[in-house]
Amino acid sequence: MIHSLFLINASGDIFLEKHWKSVVSRSVCDYFFEAQERATEPENVPPVIPTPHHYLISVLRHRIYFVAVIQSEVPPLFVIEFLHRVVDTFQDYFGVCTEAAIKDNVVVVYELLEEMLDNGFPLATESNILKELIKPPTILRTMVNTITGSTNVGEQLPTGQLSVVPWRRTGVKYTNNEAYFDVVEEIDAIIDKSGSTITAEIQGVIDACVKLTGMPDLTLSFMNPRLLDDVSFHPCVRFKRWEAERILSFIPPDGNFRLLSYHVSSQNLVAIPVYVKHNITFREGSSQGRFDLTLGPKQTMGKAVESVLVSSQLPRGVLNANLNPSQGTYTFDPVTKLLTWDVGKINPQKLPSLKGTMNLQAGASKPDENPTINIQFKIQQMAISGLKVNRLDMYGEKYKPFKGIKYMTKAGKFQVRT
């Protein structure tokens, strides 16, 4: 299936290659570079590029292109999904997935790639199994390794691959047994000029960090499971149980994992926690434009809206902006025309605003496009959909774990059209 993998950095250098079958010359990447040149933006390189003898399927993450070379028919999503899984694994192992991190850990990277694919077909992609096979590098271990000459490769054999619970390591031991669950919801919305909502959806995930000894069997139930319109599970979740009782029952992997992601149907009315008053105008014949933006909280159930960040791509004609924020700082990049305003927390008593003028190129006509405003924010201790975890129970082990649940609401793709 997957023949070879090339990692290409932003400046177009191939800095790592790995072949699972016969070697494919790196000149095959020339086709990719051609496509890259044709695309105006880095993310516009088509994910699938046919060449005379091969097909290149690539993903772009952390400004690195992961280019897989395949030779024959294979579902493209299969490859794409796998490449993303590779990136996730690198991130998991090295904390970040940058060119430097990959170059520093090239041996671990190679060992990982070797285990993840066999003859181009995925073999072990579960993080728990991989960590059993190849220990992630830590500063301490690197030091110890250099002194003692010991290795990153696990001494044990990968029993996980044989077990019926392939996602969980065996023989896990902790002194503090803890299980944390983060319910994070993101609001995707498009708000039109007049402030009415065109489309709004809530996408949520439950991320877990489970550090429990032995083979715990957990159940998690919700107060209002009907809210969840569409869900996708980590493979550990017993699907039948969910179908029948709307209870999440699972033997968790060890460590961090995403238990489920869900979608709250757009039929439910979505509360929009912020509103934006905007007045962005350009006058015909004048080389100045007005910029006036005010943010305010709305339907937040008394919770503070934090980490607000506003960004907007201003029209090409704008030379610079002369603005005055009532709080926070703003920057305007005259090259990319990107305006960002780091607002911070919204104080309902004194609404943050950003006012001032924009200077246009002299003599240029009024731009007819309107910038859209992208907003990011966070609200702690609240799931905007109203989803609530009812209880978490553990079976199969005797001790009492510490359980914690955290709620958070974030802006996903939150856009205001002007």
Next chain:
Amino acid sequence: MTTMQRLLQLPVNAVNMVKTVQSQVQGQEEDKSPVLSPDNGQQTWYSALQPDELRHLRSGGTGGGGGGGGDQEERGFQEDGGGGGSGGGSFQSQPLRHDDLKEMLDSNKDSLKLEAMKRIVAMIARGKNASDLFPAVVKNVACKNIEVKKLVYVYLVRYAEEQQDLALLSISTFQRGLKDPNQLIRASALRVLSSIRVTIIVPIMMLAIKEAASDMSPYVRKTAAHAIPKLYSLDPEQKDQLIEVIEKLLADKTTLVAGSVVMAFEEVCPERIDLIHKNYRKLCNLLIDVEEWGQVVIINMLTRYARTQFLNPNINESLLEEGGGGEKTFYGSDEDEDEDDEEKEKEKKVEAAAMAKRKPYVMDPDHRLLLRNTKPLLQSRNAAVVMAVAQLYFHLAPKAEVGVIAKALVRLLRSHSEVQYVVLQNVATMTIKRRGMFEPYLKSFYIRSTDPTQIKILKLEVLTNLANETNISTILREFQTYIKSMDKDFVAATIQAIGRCATNIGEVRDTCLNGLVQLLSNRDELVVAESVVVIKKLLQMQPEKHSDIIKHMAKLTDNIQVPMARASILWLIGEYCEHVPKIAPDVLRKMAKSFTNEEDIVKLQILNLAAKLYLTNSKQTKLLTQYVLNLAKYDQNYDIRDRARFIRQLIVPTEKSGALSKYAKKLFLALKPAPVLESPFKDRDHFQLGSLSHLLNAKAGGYQELPDWPETAPDPSVRNVEVPEWTKCSSREKRKEKKVEKPFYSDSEGESGPTESADSESDSASGSESGSGSEGSGTGSESEESEEASVSEEEDEEEEKKTKKRESKKPVQESESEQSSEEEDRKRERKSKQRKSESESESDEEEDSESDSSQSESEDSESEAEIKKKKKAAESKPPSKPVKKDTKKEKKEMSLLDLDDFEPTPSPQVTPVNNLLSNSLVTDLEGLSLSDAVLSPATIAPSSALKSYELLHRITGEGLSVEYCFSRQPFSPDANMVAVQMHFTNNSTSDTKNLHMEDVKLQSGMRVKDFPEIELLPAGEKATAVMGIDFCDSTQAANFQLCTHTRKFFVSIQPPVGELMRPVFLTENEFKKEQGQLMGMNEIAEKLTLDAKCRNEHAIVQRVTTAANLSRVPCGSDKECSPLVPPPEHPVYRFAGRTVTSGSLVLVTVASREEGAAQLMVNCEKMLIGTMLVKDILLALTQ
């Protein structure tokens, strides 16, 4: 034989040959290196070879593949002789460094080797050539250090192809690895061996794969499946042999293997669809537990399979549509009219076929099975799996059911942009055929300014496809905002989309046109130009209505500079000059003025316009035309010169002009059909969705066409798994195994049976597989031909058959069980045993008497039960020993009778005993026999000797106290349940009524069979009842409420691990064989010191059997143990059982040593159970 030998020897010879060369290289290296090799013996051997010989060997041995190696040696010689003159270019760059690495690799220190290997791997990763290090690296293939070994493997796999001969050196290491007792080592050896692309080892690989394919470890079998495509790509001539292996592995029942073998199938022999038949149902059932990548491959393959085997589920619908044909014409203006026509054609054919049979469509149960079992996978976190299921539904499901995939696909739109890209492409194709499916999700396709352009354009495509009369206004409003976007490519695409909406939906054509006309005054030229082009296409549909727009556009010629747009306007004016008779000549006049400055395409259109005007309005334009033609005559572009000459000849009548000029009008003013604006995704669905070929809209290499539905379904009985003798006997095990594999999802699947009536088609299928295998094929085909109603009927029949069978057994049981107090049962057992033992051989009698004596020794009759079992085992041994097949046959007969309720009994002699046991339980259940009268102390004694546990204390129970014990008898209603005997005592002064259980809370997979309600328990009385619990081989508690007429008590039953198994009979040899298969992690050993009271055989056996429900394995010494032979000094006691739910073997060995020291060993597939059991037995033996 001889060929085989040759095959085998060939590589060995090669190895030897190369070894000498190789060792020579090494020798030289060692000569060079200041450090002398410790291996002196070998070195002298090297030097004994003459250089000439060596050269000969080299040229012969490494001629072809080993170019690199040759180079290597060359350099060695040169350095030796001339003192390092001119090596190859690549070596010169870093000769020092590589020497350095070689030295490190030759050292004894693992850390140095590791460091060297790390550097080499880093070189490989950067794409640098490290092939010259091959000999030095390969030497380390047998290194002890795991990481070095792994890195050597990495190197080997990378370069073996280039240095085939040297690579052979490593083969023996792997061959050794293939025989390793550890499955993981076997697997990794096979993995590397098969990854080395060296043609010469093909026979070795073939052998290794064949062997691994029948390995007992599923992981090794999985690796074998992975190795198949590797070998195939190396040597396609092995195909036939490989297909055999694939066929074998396809029959594998483990989830681990399924994905990999189907992948191998797809790569090697995707055309051999017939191999799937027998495994189809199994694959469907296993699917949910296969790892995610395997799921994708299996689903894609099954899609193709289903297309060849089942009928189109939408036949009915198309028939209905046919009936309401009048409606269809109403939608005739839709874009897919032609297509519909084609479809109709097809449908008619199908209809004819269907009519001929006069049979409405009934979905094949197997088809349904596939749809049902894939549906949950829409919830997968893996986008590829979701897409695979989506395409399966799109291609296979009845129209009404396809809708379920929309939600999941829309969910994927939240994922990475590459995923979005692929999903949107597929959604675009789907929306053409099944628009309604995605309509509710229209808003999910709205475009954000932050989307990458390629995503925006795809979303636009989907929105356009989704547009219809009802939603067009919202879509157009949305489009309006897009037009203001900064991304001009996107704006252009939006304008085209508007054009398409306008052509498809008549109602909005005018609005769209007006909107587009407004865009003509846009400041951006590109926007205007695109609008002009689109307007031109729209106007072609109804030109007569829109002369004002044409006029408006004519005015634009002054401003628009984009050539394409100017050309479009000119074409329009020329084409419809009769609608704008006054303006057209004027436009020509202007154009004539600017002719020389125009672009080529504009010039061509000016010529066109002139020609058309000349033909329609020659009075006004004759001169202008002449002028333009003259200008064109001297143009630089020969196309334009040619065109001018051509037109002049055609339209200007001269005496020379031929017959053609008469037709000039027809040529120029012919009615041109309106262009059809259609989606580029139209008709893409003949490619399997989700495939690379679909994405590229071109057939990719290795793409398997998605076949059309067959007109008549092929024989469905091919999927019935015939149950030959040996599989038949394992069919029950198979079912159990399935349960082992899927402890997670199978809660209701495995045992759902008759309860899930909606889903019961598959049950009938599986029923025919296991239950009524003998008539399986018959019923299968029956269900095909009969109508829908009869499917359920047939199921009922099946059910009936089963129940009949059960019933047919029951009378016997009941008649026997009428007086069945346990005591009596026991007596009868003993009697029957005696009867038997009389007929049996002397040795048996001896053993009998021996155990009898032990029986008398033991006070508690609990161990008696154990011994009884043991005896049972012992009895059955003699017949089974001489001819093993006999027992198997007997087993088979057993299962033919479908004695599901009983554990498989080893020999027919014992069956009566079993019957009696279960009879007692049947009656227990019916609450008949255990009335107070029967509860004589004698009966209670044995069960009270079983350890009882308190379920409800009499104080908390307000007078009602309940104790329970594990009766260790098979629970007849369900063999997978553990029987729990409950003793109720009413200590209060009032009667307790309606004693029953409620609100059972269980872990998933666990099941409970309630005890029959006790209607009345008078004050001071006792009662007993039996319930069954399937603990799913876990020690998790079953919680439930015990209810009386007044109160409810929360109680829970937690089984000790020893109760989760039932004894099985094994001979010592069988035991040892089984034990050999459960090594490694499955084996837990513990040393212990036996309790002082527990050093004799009897005590040990008793304590172990008390702790766990196991039966003793008669040891070899027992058999010939005449009283004269003293027992061995350090006897070994073996016990065997199977877990109740999954039937995994549990083997316990207690080996005694001097002075009470002993070793306890438990072998069990279920490691959890094993660990817990060790603890329990340890406790029992040391206390």
